[in-house]
Amino acid sequence: MEHTASFREFRRYAAPGILGMVGISCYILADTFFVAKGTGSLGLAALNIAIPAYNLMNGLGLMVGVGGATHYSLCRAQGDDTEADRTFTHTLALGLVIAVLFMLTGIFGVVPLSRLLGANGETLKMTAVYLRLLLCFAPFFVTNNVMLAFVRNDGDPGRAMAGMIAGSLFNIVFDWVFIFPCGLGLFGAALATGASPLVSLLVLFGHLRKPGRGFHLRRRKPKFRLLPRICAPGLSSLIGEVASGITLLLFNLVLLRLAGNTGIAAYGVIANLALVESAIFTGLSTGVQPLISRSTSADRRRLFRWTVVTALSLSLAMYVLVFLFASPVTAAFNSEHDPALAAYAVPGLRIYFAGFLPACINIIAAAYFSAAGQAGRGFAVSLVRSIVAIPPLLFALSAVLGVTGVWLTFPAVECVACALSLIFIKRS
Secondary structure (H helix, E strand, O other), X not given: OOEOOOHHHHHHHHHHHHHHHHHHHHHHHHHHHHHHHHHHHHHHHHHHHHHHHHHHHHHHHHHHHHHHHHHHHHHHHOOOHHHHHHHHHHHHHHHHHHHHHHHHHHHHOHHHHHHHOOOOOOOHHHHHHHHHHHHHOHHHHHHHHHHHHHHHHOOOHHHHHHHHHHHHHHHHHHHHHHHOOOOXXXXXXXHHHHHHHHHHHHHHHHHHHOOOOOOOOOOOOOOHHHHHHHHHHHHHHHXXXXXXXXXXHHHHHHHHHHHHHHHHHHHHHHHHHHHHHHHHHHHHHXXXXXXXXXXXXXXXXXXXXXXXXXXXXXXXXXXXXXXXXXXXXXXXXXXXXXXHHHHHHHHHHXXXXXXXXXXXXXXXXXXXXXXXXXXXXXXXXXXXXHHHOXXXXXXXXXXXXXXXXXXXXXXXXXXXXXXXXXXXXHHO
């Protein structure tokens, strides 16, 4: 059932994946921009403190969605429609269980969670307001991740892209409406973001009306031994999001000590712009994942080369733009014209974004190994860049170079992980 993918087919899957994930990341970027304009540097700091919780929620949704959809593709390739339907049913159920846990945390535990993420007396109230509403929408975020992955793997990447972009456009428009005309501040930003997956789901549910769709909800007895098969292929996606969350959390805590809430606000500008670039490579890797999963071994290596070349080209172009326009980009988010924020953010953008040259290889390699049935290697790459390398490099570089050392941590971590990726690639 394996087949050879053409470059035309590669583009058909890669482009919607990139555009769709950029669309998703843009609603976080829209939050950043409108929050900065509407609530100033403290609101920007509160938003940045809250984002690691979103990373974890989104990462678990991606793990379940991408992992379940990968196993679904394998079942379909083997002609096992019963197991394919069972996979979809179990994936959706597992996703909803995870989502309910996040929702309960948002209702009953949001203040301790905000403190754990680094909120202090100045930012605690705003962080808690944003997190409470965002986590209450967890069932829609996770269901959206599941549906996006299954619709894409069911041969309809265009609809998946349309769903993501529709949700993002809704969020961008209603961010402005809720924050400015309605005067709702961070509550309005969270409301717009939380409602956006509903719009995406309305688009995706159109796929369910297609008579030839490959997945269906079935009433089946729970089969718990299926859960590891669902989760394993999506572990690299989870670790990738956890990497972003851990990076944000640790950077926020170190910057709070070195530069106060102004340093966190400056990192808010950098981190949210970085989220867009990360989304480009995540979208590229998840977009081509269905092709890799069902291709021959030789064809997989060719797909990997195309994906890496595409990622490196995009990364280089993005770095040139960030280097040239770091000052005006920072000014767009610096509504109070704070010179201290600009002094931290402008050099930070130029240093931090150099890390995406090795990072794009790591993101592609981790997803490739998982889709090719080498989940252990994908997990190892993701683990190094998320948990193993960050703390020692962050604490060492910040102790020697201060805030500049914080910005240098991301490129240093990604170079270490890239060395491991290249070793695995050579051996595969």
